Amino acid sequence: MNTDDLKDQLEEQNPVETNTEDQNITQETENQETELTTEERLSVDLAKERDKFLRLFAEFENYKKRTSKERIDLFKTANQEVLLAMLPVLDDFERAWTQVSKSEDENLKLGVQLIHDKFKSTLESKGLEQVKIAAGDAFDADFAEAITQIPAPSDDLKGKIVDVIEKGYKLGDKIIRFPKVVIGQ
Numbered sequence: 001m002n003t004d005d006l007k008d009q010l011e012e013q014n015p016v017e018t019n020t021e022d023q024n025i026t027q028e029t030e031n032q033e034t035e036l037t038t039e040e041r042l043s044v045d046l047a048k049e050r051d052k053f054l055r056l057f058a059e060f061e062n063y064k065k066r067t068s069k070e071r072i073d074l075f076k077t078a079n080q081e082v083l084l085a086m087l088p089v090l091d092d093f094e095r096a097w098t099q100v101s102k103s104e105d106e107n108l109k110l111g112v113q114l115i116h117d118k119f120k121s122t123l124e125s126k127g128l129e130q131v132k133i134a135a136g137d138a139f140d141a142d143f144a145e146a147i148t149q150i151p152a153p154s155d156d157l158k159g160k161i162v163d164v165i166e167k168g169y170k171l172g173d174k175i176i177r178f179p180k181v182v183i184g185q
Contacts, residue, residue, distance in 0.1 A: 131168035145178040152184030
């Protein structure tokens, strides 16, 4: 064999070996890419699940806060209907007190006054408050209901409250019965 034949033969063997090495390197690279892709895919899935969990947890916390607030509001206004039903009785009691106070019988006055005060304090302990409004105050439709207008007895009462016909009451911050007033023109 001559040297040229040997070179050709070696070149033929080397490319085959090089070719095999290239294939091995390519396969290892593909395996690493597949593994990285799998790891990356798992990382992305984990991030998605973590995000989903955090959103669900935040939504549940908001639900708990909302329901507890609704429950507190319900407890605050649960007796609203009962208190509304008692307001006409309180009005009648105050009209009766006006008439009894004119009596000369001190024991009658004292007895009615004690019952009136106890009834009123019981309603106040349940959260009932009287809306503070009086003759001479500026009329505000958000806090009072005007039932009529009359000519103002004086110029300073124009557009203001002349008389309070029926007292108003609120339960907590909510007005459950608006005061009925007469305003001056």
